[in-house]
Amino acid sequence: MSLSTARPDPLTVEVEDLIGTVVARYYEEYERAAARHALTGPQARILALLTPAPLPMRQIARALKCEPSNVTGMIDRLVARGLVERRLDQDDRRVKLAAATERGAAISRHLRESLDFARVPLAGLTDAERLTLRDLLRRMLA
Amino acid sequence: MSLSTARPDPLTVEVEDLIGTVVARYYEEYERAAARHALTGPQARILALLTPAPLPMRQIARALKCEPSNVTGMIDRLVARGLVERRLDQDDRRVKLAAATERGAAISRHLRESLDFARVPLAGLTDAERLTLRDLLRRMLA
DNA sequence: TATTGTTATACTCTATAACTATA
DNA sequence: TATAGTTATAGAGTATAACAATA
DSSP states (O other), X not given: OOGGGSOOOHHHHHHXXXXXXXXXXXHHHHHHHHHHTTOOHHHXXXXXXXXXXXXXXXXXXXXXXXXXXXXXXXXXXXXXXXXXXXXXXXXXXXXXXXXXXXXXXXXXXXXXXXXXXXXXXXXXXOHHHHHHHHHHHHHHHO | OOGGGSOOOHHHHHHHHHHHHHHHHHHHHHHHHHHHTTOOHHHHHHHHXXXXXXXXXXXXXXXXXXXXXXXXXXXXXXXXXXXXXXEEOSSOTTOEEEEEOHHXXXXXXXXXXXXXXXHHHHHTSOHHHHHHHHHHHHHHHO
16 A cells, blocks of 8 residues: 555644644735735735845746746836836846835835734744744654 | 734744745645646635535635635636536525535545645654644644 | 625736847 | 747636625
């Protein structure tokens, strides 16, 4: 009997469902937090991506796992709201860099701070428990 | 200093990031699995919702956390593909029930079985570790 | 009157294909 | 010729507002 077709035990199913609930809550909270700043999820993700440093359109597409043609419109909308600006790359004149403006970066930082989903529930765990959780998640993602 | 504005410790930040990675991977895998059956994410979620039992349009909207007006079109597309059918509720003639067809339910079950994201990495943990993970997740979600 | 589902409309995100300007 | 970004287009999901049928 192969592993992938074996009927999972009840404990594994329960953990799977718990992870599904975590995922659903995380997404909801992220969308809600973004909406408080009149941003869509993808817009908030782009802003978070550009806050450390400007990025070529191409790399934004790769990070968002979408086609480069879609990035044009998304950046257009952020530019129209003064949250992002386009810059030319001196080394390769085909490249356009998207850079968060002061206001865009400020909103992005504020948004990140307001994302309490993980922080608040985690505060209910002891240091030792957080350490255990970290190790288990690390092994799951390895 | 209030809890919500306190700078979180490095361990909490790391666990937050790990959870973010879990969420991203889970979503990607779900979309990919749905796409293998030519379904979008919301379509797959509706089909999963209807596989145990038919549901009124209104309840589908609540489960998906979207406006009821959107459910009409999504069900239309599933009906057009023979995966869902509309039924009348005998008790309240305003209500329309969406029911998964035999084929729709079969696809939904097959899709669920192919969702290996959680099952495979979880297989690398011992029973005791899965138990610990379950308890920590339960407390986070409580 | 209130509720269920629908229609109409507009916006955002998505992929595909064709185009431009640079390399 | 290959690559970066864009435009054009079509489909899907989303919210808002107005409507018909039923309660």
